[in-house]
Amino acid sequence: MHRELITFEVSGQIFALDIMAIREIRAWTPVTPMPRVPHYVAGVVNLRGTVLPVIDLAARLGWGATEATPRHAIIVCQVHGQAQGLIVDSVSDIVTMQSENLQAPPTAGQDEVVPFIEGLAAIEDRMVMVLDLPALSSSGDVAIAA
Template sequence: MHRELITFEVAGQIFALDIMAIREIRAWTPVTPMPRVPHYVAGVVNLRGTVLPVIDLAARLGWTPTEATPRHAIIVCQVNGQSQGLIVDSVSDIVALHSETLQAPPSAGQDGVIPFLEGLVAIDEHMVMVLDLQTLGTSGDALAAA
């Protein structure tokens, strides 16, 4: 089966998301912080009259939180019928691949990024981590921010 993914960078690593889950890619917009939300919820932004929770993907994956600048981007995704934004360092490209080239993530250790991966795929000379939005676990916690 043929799939299209959008690749992007977070903390020096290359990730990808299925293009069908992405609604839009926005330039960086400052977020309004919210009280009593998980540490990885950066805040909310106004998306054409709708409150959009914004997740700091680096913080969600257990890395140092992003100090966002105008060079960052927000990928607006649809997860379980709800929209949310993901802060990324940069958006790279749209790539096409066959599903059978996607390899299962390593089973060693269930900390950090591994639980959030759908799989890994080699694209050109890079190993790309394909995120699984369903297991990213942001939908319920992030939506509480909105």
């Protein structure tokens, strides 16, 4: 079975998300910080009258906070019936892969990242980490910001 993925970069690494979970890709918009949210929740933005919580994906993966610039983007995803944004360095392209080519993530190293990885895929001579979007949002902490 074919899967379409959107690839993007975070902290020099290539990631992908299933295109069916993505509602839109927005240019960088400054976020409004919220009190008492986890360190990886950058804040919220107004998305056509709706409060959209925005996750700093680099911080969520344990790589430190992103110093966002106008070159960054926000990928708006639908997770558990709620829209949320992910700050990424840049969005690359749409790729198609066979589901059976997705390999399990390694069990050693990068303990903070592996729980959020659905699998690894070799796409166009590069290794791409396919994110498990529900796992990224598994805690109720993001819902608090909304």
